[in-house]
Amino acid sequence: EIVMTQSPATLSVSPGERATLSCRASQSVSSNLAWYQQKPGQAPRLLIYGASTRATGIPARFSGSGSGTEFTLTISSLQSEDFAVYYCQQYNNWLFTFGPGTKVDIK
């Protein structure tokens, strides 16, 4: 099983500031890495797939980078609607795993 870890667990950021979230895989997943945003009471929303490709309709302030075992999600200038929990997910095979999540809250 590929274990995903995320850091930090909570990130306190002021609106307009930059947020950098990290995700690490226990073994290489190549670029088979996705990022999701989830707000309370809602299903997750796909942000990034292939480690760096924005999903349809996702604003350019969201960007992903990395490959192998180390990945980063950057939100360049946080908007009020971006305060949420963010999950990474590997899909290197059909045994998916999610990271534990990073909560981005208002500083």
Place this chain on the structure above:
Amino acid sequence: EVQLVESGGGLVQPGGSLRLSCAASGFTFSSYWMSWVRQAPGKGLEWVANIKQDGSEKYYVDSVKGRFTISRDNAKNSLYLQMNSLRAEDTAVYYCARPAGYVHYWGQGTLVTVSS
């Protein structure tokens, strides 16, 4: 428009069984892998199971192997999750999902509560 609508959740006693269903529409169901993903109250996402287009390949997270069975009926555009020997730790919102590895399409979820 892709739609995934789960049903079948509810309250069940430990050791009991429940069958979840997911009705799919807006795409050619038989052409896609399908998944179940769950989320315990206040916790993170956990992938549960995947099934190939024709049902010939199935994968499960270790914690449900031998207790849960994923299946599909392509003629009815439906996905199922048979859950047996349920435990308190299976309490969660269960999402039906259409993966392409990553998941672009999710259902709204159905809540399963395992409690006496």
